[in-house]
Amino acid sequence: MAIEIITKDDLEAFRKTLLNDIQALLINNRPETKEWLRCADVRKLLKVSTATVQNLRMTGKLKSHKVGGIHFYRLADVESMISGKTL
Template identity: 50%
Template sequence: MLSQRTDESTAKQWLRSAEVRKMLGISPGTLQNLRVNGTLPYRKIGGSMFYARQDIERMMKGGSVNG
């Protein structure tokens, strides 16, 4: 039963900064700019930043992330 899961259901929903930078091929400064200007929403838990995979995908498709 577990082996029948789809890739989408097993994909992580929340990504850390390093994973997002690698996925998008961007520098830490570029990721910070995306956070600061509100292009990419994030959650800070403790000292770590987390990003929702669906927000990243929506941003890459050119859709509005915040609305």
């Protein structure tokens, strides 16, 4: 049985390789962002109730587009509302 000695340089090279592999996995598994969101998606982003999303829509603070009875919200509009910019 042969004995192999692992040096700090070997461990550092392994760490770098491992980090690069993990980064590649994370980049490839990133979920696609949607341009249009449903009410449930908006609720999750804003951490509010359905009624709050409805109130934001009815007061004009959050624009929606109704398609077949379902309200869709533009992601850019929701993000600008989060950052405090006016729509």
